[in-house]
Amino acid sequence: MPDDSNSRCKCPRCTIRSLRGPAVIITLGVLFLLSEMRGDYLSFHHTWPVILVVLGIVSLASSLAPMDGHIETRVDPVPPVPPVGPQGPYAGQGR
Ligand SMILES: [Zn+2]
Numbered sequence: 001m002p003d004d005s006n007s008r009c010k011c012p013r014c015t016i017r018s019l020r021g022p023a024v025i026i027t028l029g030v031l032f033l034l035s036e037m038r039g040d041y042l043s044f045h046h047t048w049p050v051i052l053v054v055l056g057i058v059s060l061a062s063s064l065a066p067m068d069g070h071i072e073t074r075v076d077p078v079p080p081v082p083p084v085g086p087q088g089p090y091a092g093q094g095r
Pocket residue numbers: 009010011012013014015067069070071
């Protein structure tokens with residue numbers, strides 16, 4: 001099976017989680033569209049909590065989704081430090 005981006009996990013949980021941003025953007029677009037069409041009743045002032053609902057649904061779905069084939073994509077923040085520091089072999093020689 002073709003795998004064009006092997007750096008990203010493709011398990012259901014990570015897939016749903018990655019859809020959270022686009023879902024919020026689409027919801028914002030729909031809400032502004034409704035606000036433009038029906039400004040008085042469906043103004044953004046009244047419909048903005050839908051964004052919270054969408055965020056909650058996506059978060060719930062991602063937490064319930066299985067992690068089959070999950071790939072941990074963490075990066076090591078600090079490379080392993082060698083045991084000999086800058087003072088190196090001369091440290092502690094003057095005792
Ligand atoms: Zn994953």
